[in-house]
Amino acid sequence: MSQFKWVIAALSASFAAVASLDIPALSPRGAELLPQANYTELAEQLSNTASIYWPGSETFEDIVARWSNLSVPVANIVVVPGTEEDVVQIVNFANEHSAPFLATNGFHGSIATLGEMSDGIEIYLSQLNTVEISQDGKTAKIGGGIRARNLTDALWAAGKQTVTGACECVGYLGPGLGGGHGWLQGHHGLISDQYLSFNVVLANGSLVTIDETSDLFWGMKGAGHNFGIVTSVTSKIYDLEYPNYAIDTIFFSGDKVEEVYQVSNELWITNGTAPVGLNSWSYWYFDPTIDAEKEGVDIVDPIHTEPFHQLGPIKNEPKSGDYRDLATWTGISLADGPCQKTGNANPRFPIYLKSYNPQAQKQVYELFREATTGPNAHFANSLFMFEGYSQQGVKAFPDDASAFAYRSDNLLVAPLLIYSPGEELNQEAYKLGHQIRQVLFEGSGMTTMDTYVNYAYGDETPANWYGSDSWRQERLAALKEKYDPDGKFSFYAPIA
Ligand SMILES: Cc1cc2nc3c(=O)[nH]c(=O)nc-3n(C[C@H](O)[C@H](O)[C@H](O)COP(=O)(O)OP(=O)(O)OC[C@H]3O[C@@H](n4cnc5c(N)ncnc54)[C@H](O)[C@@H]3O)c2cc1C
Ligand SMILES: *[C@@H]1O[C@H](CO)[C@@H](O)[C@H](O)[C@H]1NC(C)=O
Ligand SMILES: *[C@@H]1O[C@H](CO)[C@@H](O)[C@H](O)[C@H]1NC(C)=O
Ligand SMILES: *[C@@H]1O[C@H](CO)[C@@H](O)[C@H](O)[C@H]1NC(C)=O
Ligand SMILES: *[C@@H]1O[C@H](CO)[C@@H](O)[C@H](O)[C@H]1NC(C)=O
Ligand SMILES: *[C@@H]1O[C@H](CO)[C@@H](O)[C@H](O)[C@H]1NC(C)=O
Numbered sequence: 001m002s003q004f005k006w007v008i009a010a011l012s013a014s015f016a017a018v019a020s021l022d023i024p025a026l027s028p029r030g031a032e033l034l035p036q037a038n039y040t041e042l043a044e045q046l047s048n049t050a051s052i053y054w055p056g057s058e059t060f061e062d063i064v065a066r067w068s069n070l071s072v073p074v075a076n077i078v079v080v081p082g083t084e085e086d087v088v089q090i091v092n093f094a095n096e097h098s099a100p101f102l103a104t105n106g107f108h109g110s111i112a113t114l115g116e117m118s119d120g121i122e123i124y125l126s127q128l129n130t131v132e133i134s135q136d137g138k139t140a141k142i143g144g145g146i147r148a149r150n151l152t153d154a155l156w157a158a159g160k161q162t163v164t165g166a167c168e169c170v171g172y173l174g175p176g177l178g179g180g181h182g183w184l185q186g187h188h189g190l191i192s193d194q195y196l197s198f199n200v201v202l203a204n205g206s207l208v209t210i211d212e213t214s215d216l217f218w219g220m221k222g223a224g225h226n227f228g229i230v231t232s233v234t235s236k237i238y239d240l241e242y243p244n245y246a247i248d249t250i251f252f253s254g255d256k257v258e259e260v261y262q263v264s265n266e267l268w269i270t271n272g273t274a275p276v277g278l279n280s281w282s283y284w285y286f287d288p289t290i291d292a293e294k295e296g297v298d299i300v301d302p303i304h305t306e307p308f309h310q311l312g313p314i315k316n317e318p319k320s321g322d323y324r325d326l327a328t329w330t331g332i333s334l335a336d337g338p339c340q341k342t343g344n345a346n347p348r349f350p351i352y353l354k355s356y357n358p359q360a361q362k363q364v365y366e367l368f369r370e371a372t373t374g375p376n377a378h379f380a381n382s383l384f385m386f387e388g389y390s391q392q393g394v395k396a397f398p399d400d401a402s403a404f405a406y407r408s409d410n411l412l413v414a415p416l417l418i419y420s421p422g423e424e425l426n427q428e429a430y431k432l433g434h435q436i437r438q439v440l441f442e443g444s445g446m447t448t449m450d451t452y453v454n455y456a457y458g459d460e461t462p463a464n465w466y467g468s469d470s471w472r473q474e475r476l477a478a479l480k481e482k483y484d485p486d487g488k489f490s491f492y493a494p495i496a
Contacts, residue, residue, distance in 0.1 A: 037093070037097045037099070039052060039077070041093075042079070042089065042090070042093045045089040045093070046079075046081065046082065046086045046089055046090075047081075047082040047083045047085070047086050048082070049082030049083070049127060050079065050080060050081050050082040050083075050086050050127075051079070051080040051082075052077065052078070052079050052080075053077065053078040053079075053080070054076070054077050054078075055076070055077075060078055063078050063080075063104070063122075063124050064078060064122060065107065065341045066107045066108075066109075066110070066341065067106075067107055067108045067110060067338070067341055067346060068108075068110035068344070068345055068346035068347065069342075069343050069344060069345055069346075069421055070110065070112065070115075070345035070346065070347055070421050070426065071112035071113075071114060071115030071458065072114060072115060073102055073114045073115065073116075073117035073122070073491060074117060074118050074119060075102070075117070075119070075120055075121060075122035076099075076119050076120060076121070077121050077122075078104075078121070078122045078123075078124050079121055079122070079123055079124070080123075080124045080125075080126060080127055081123060081125065081127065081128065082127050083128075084128065084144075084199060084201075084207060084231035084232060085207065087123060087125075087128075087201045087207070087229055087231050088201055088205055088206075088207050090121065090123050091123075091201050091203075091205045091229070092205040093121075094120065094121050095204070095205060095488075099119070099120045099121055100117055100119065100120030100121070100488070100491075101120050101121040101122070101123055101488070102114075102117055102120065102121075102122050102123065102491055103122075103123050103125055103144075103229045104122050104123065104124050104125065105124070105125045105126065105144070105145050105146075105147065105171035105172075105173065105174055106147050106148075106169060106170045106171030106174055107341065108167070108169070108170045108171065108174065109174055109454075109492060110346055110347070110348070111453075111456050111457070111458040111492055111493055112347075112457060112458025112459065113458045113490075113491060113492060113493060113494060114458075114491050114492060115458075116490075116491055117491045123229065124145075125143075125144050125145025125229075125231075126145045127145060128143035128144045128145035128146075128231055128232065129143045129145050129146040129147075129150060130142075130143045130146075130232075131143070131146065131151060131154040131155065133155075133158055133160065133237065137158075137160065137237070137239070138236065138237065139196060139234050139235065139236055139237060140155065140160070140162070140234070140235055140237045141232055141233075141234050142172065142232060142233050142234070142235055143231070143232050144173050144199075144229065144230040144231045144232055144233065145171075145173075146171075146172045146173075147168070147169055147170065147171055147172060148164040148165045148166075148167060148168055148169070148170050148171070148172055148175075149168035149169065149327070149334060151164055151172050152164055152168075152323075152324065153324075155237060156240065156323075156324065159239060159240045160237045160238065160239060160240060161184065161237065161238055161240050161241075161242075161323065162184070162188070162194055162235055162236065162237040162238060163180065163182045163183075163184045163185055163188050163189070163190065163191045163193070163194055164180075164182050164184075164191060165180060165181065165182050165191065166181070166182055166183055166326065166327060166330065166332060167327065167332040167338055167339070168327045168332065168333050168334045168339065169334055169338075169339035172191070173224075173230050173233065174225075174454070175191055175454055176190075176191035176192045176195065176221075176224070176233070177192070177220065177221075177222075177223075177224030177225050177230070178222065178223075178224070178225065178404070178452070178453040178454040178493075179191070179192055179221070179222050179402075179404035179406075179452070179453070179454070180192050180454075181387070181389050181412065181452075182389075183279055183323070183326055183389070183390075184242070184393075185389050185390060185391070185393050185394050186276040186277050186278070186279070186389065186390025186391060186392050186393050186394075187238075187241075187242070187276055187277065187390075187392075187393050188236070188238065188393045189393040189394050189396060189397055190221075190393075190394055190402075190404060192220075192221035192222060192224075192402060192404060193221070193393070193394070193397055193401070193402070194235040194236040194237075195220070195221060195233055195234070195235055195236075196211060196212075196234045196235065196236065197209055197210060197211035197212075197217075197233070197234045198210045198211075198217075198220055198224075198228075198230050198232075198233050198234075199230065199231045199232045199233070200220070200227070200228035200229065200230050200231065201228055201229045201231060202227070202228045202483055202484070203227075203228065203483065203484040203485075203486065203488040203489060207231065215479065215482075216479060216483060218401075218402055218403055218475070219403050219475070219476060219479040220403075221401075221402035221403055221404060222402045222403030222404030222405065222453075222466065223403040223453075223465075223466055223476055223479075223493075223495060224403075225453075225489065225492040225493060226476075226480060226484065226489050226490065226492070226493070226494065226495050227479065227480075227483050227484055227489055228483070228484075228489060242277060242323065243322045243323055244320070244321075244322055244323075245320070245321060245322060245323055245325065245326055246299050246300045246318065246319065246320040246321075247300065247318065247319050247320075247326075247329045247330075248299075248300040248304075248305045248316055248317070248318045249316060249317045249318075249319070249329070250305065250308050250309070250313045250315075250316040250317075251313055251314040251315050251316065251317075252311065252313050252314060253314055254365060254369060256311055256312070256313075257358070257361050257362050257365045258358040258359065258361065258362050259311050259358075260282075260308065260311060261356035261357075261358045261361045262356075262358045263307045263308060263311065264280065264282075264356055264388070265355045265356050265358075266307075267304065267307055268280050268304075268388060269354075269355045269356070269388065269410050269411065270355050274304070274388075274390065276390055276392045276393070277390055278304060278390055279387075279388065279389050279390050280388040281330060281385070281386065281387050281388060282385075282386040283331070283383055283384065283385055283386070284365065284368060284383070284384035284386075285372065285381075285382070285383050285384070299318060299320060300318065343420070343421075344418050344419060344420055344421070345417075345418070345419055345420070345421035345425075345426065345429070346416060346417070346418055347416075347417055347429055347430070347433060347457050348385075348414040348415065348416045348417075348433075348455045348456075348457060349414060349415055349417075349433035349434060349436060349437040349457050350412065350413065350414035350437075350451055350452050350455035350456060350457075351413055351414070351437050351440050351441060351444070351449060351450065351451060352406050352409035352410075352411065352412055352413070352450040352451070352452060353409060353410065353411040353413055353440065353444050353446070354408075354409055354410055354411070354444065354446065355410065355411070356386075356411070357440075357443035357444060357445075359443065360439055360440055360442070360443025360444070361443075363439050363443070364384075364415075364436045364439050364440060367432065367435060367436055367439070368382070368384050368415060368436065371417075371432055378419060378425055378428060378429075379417045379418060379419050379429065379432070381418045381419075382415065382416060382417045382418045382419075383415075383416045383418065384414075384415045384416070385412075385413070385414050385415075385416060386411065386412075386413050387411065387412040387413070388410065388411050389412070391410055394407050395407055395408075403466060403472070403475075403476060405450070405466055405467025405469070405472055406450050406452070406467070409450055412452055412455070413440060414452075414455050415432075415433055415436050415437075417429040417432065417433055430457075433457060437449075448463070448464075448468045449464050450464070450467075451464040451465055453465040453466065453493045456493060458493075462476070462493075462494070462495055462496065465493050466495065476495045477495060477496055479495075480495045480496055
């Protein structure tokens with residue numbers, strides 16, 4: 001199922017330590033390299049495992065390259081902190097020089113607002129990747145620069161697990177700060193629902209601990225990119241209760257679109273008969289497919305798939321294994337296309353839905369088919385994603401539990417248009433993406449366009465990202481005014 005035909009570009013793992021600080025006054029990017037800044041001074045304030053990279057080095061190019069090459073942030077320099085305290089020093093240094101700064105980890109953030117950063121310091125958190133499990137085994141202190149697979153592996157080794165994003169190479173905090181969807185959400189809720197406290201460096205450089213006693217705690221869980229750099233987080237973890245999984249991947253031809261989603265609705269979504277731990281995903285690329293992953297079993301119970309088999313699929317591929325196989329089965333493991341950086345633009349146009357509208361599905365299927373097949377198809381390698389994560393754990397929290405606004409929605413739907421960027425195709429993708437999303441919106445009967453902030457294209461409004469209820473907007477605006485009045489954390493879906 002590796003439908004992404006992408007070139008592998010490995011990330012260099014060897015970091016030069018801060019030894020030579022022979023930084024050219026002008027970077028090859030043409031930007032002034034904060035000419036008044038003395039990086040030797042910064043280096044002296046950092047721990048001895050910190051590193052500084054500047055343009056022209058191979059490592060620099062590797063660690064500023066992003067999954068989506070569309071509207072990307074530009075940095076003059078990258079600093080890799082070795083400790084949580086290093087982040088304080090870097091933020092203070094940036095503030096002293098009025099330099100913009102941006103935390104990076106998995107490089108999968110792709111919202112177009114990131115392109116507003118045209119110079120400054122990227123703070124690459126990769127070394128803050130420790131996992132410390134508490135004595136009682138119920139919580140873990142997790143570094144702000146860990147990625148999903150590394151966390152899963154570290155917990156697995158101790159017989160534990162927690163909710164992480166599904167894609168192995170994506171950061172853990174990037175998803176979590178925007179809510180955070182993952183395979184285990186049906187049991188435990190969103191990634192951010194697990195958080196008990198954050199160590200966070202605020203806009204003014206203070207390293208503080210934010211827990212339920214702070215007004216900011218609510219905002220960190222859903223709009224967290226707006227408020228600080230999380231150097232570590234303490235999260236709930238669980239015994240490895242659900243290690244086994246099975247999947248049934250069922251392939252359909254396009255003429256079955258309406259029936260397939262009609263059955264999906266009845267079986268999984270509107271009837272509410274899907275058990276905890278049943279995640280249903282489908283991808284479109286030439287042919288639509290339906291996936292049903294089910295935990296705790298070696299085959300997916302036919303109750304959940306037989307109605308699809310009856311529709312006459314092209315083929316189906318049942319598999320069994322454990323939790324760690326899910327990423328490979330769904331094409332988002334470290335080896336798959338979504339974990340490579342190719343130079344392609346990868347915009348998504350997401351919308352949350354309550355259920356499928358089979359007629360709207362058919363309509364967008366035709367739009368997508370035209371754009372991805374045939375002689376004039378400009379987006380041939382694109383992917384349309386329909387993510388039906390198990391919802392029980394998410395809905396177990398009250399709607400106002402956190403800044404994540406969309407607990408009442410059921411499906412995360414998004415076309416991902418993949419192409420080599422250029423002015424004309426950028427425009428075409430923008431137009432097509434909006435057209436598709438509009439059809440889904442109108443077919444949904446919903447009155448608000450609910451958009452997952454972590455998939456957003458970037459031209460949506462704060463009401464789309466964070467919920468249109470005025471109490472949400474007011475509460476977020478007040479937090480922003482209190483904690484980040486100068487908008488230093490406003491490159492990723494800014495609240496205002
Ligand atoms: C292939 C793919 C699969 C995905 N799978 C999932 C999924 O399963 N579940 C899900 O919920 N989302 C998923 N997403 C969306 C994901 O949540 C966002 O893309 C997220 O921004 C990625 O974070 P990152 O660390 O990889 O990216 P980065 O670009 O490095 O960071 C993204 C943003 O988060 C900020 N940030 C990162 N770390 C910190 C930190 N420690 N403190 C403060 N700010 C920080 C950065 O400053 C930046 O603004 C997926 C995206 C892609 C492209
Ligand atoms: C930069 O700072 C270092 C360490 O404080 C100092 O030795 C050096 O003279 C400074 N360089 C300039 C150009 O000011
Ligand atoms: C994180 O996981 C990747 C892929 O498995 C591995 O190469 C890397 O060494 C891991 N990092 C750490 C710190 O364990
Ligand atoms: C779902 O509910 C509808 C209406 O009550 C019913 O007709 C249908 O048979 C149900 N489907 C399943 C798979 O239970
Ligand atoms: C990113 O896209 C631009 C065009 O917008 C192109 O010039 C550049 O080479 C691309 N980057 C990579 C790494 O391919
Ligand atoms: C930084 O901001 C926080 C939150 O507004 C505040 O509590 C703290 O006192 C500030 N620290 C400094 C050093 O100004």
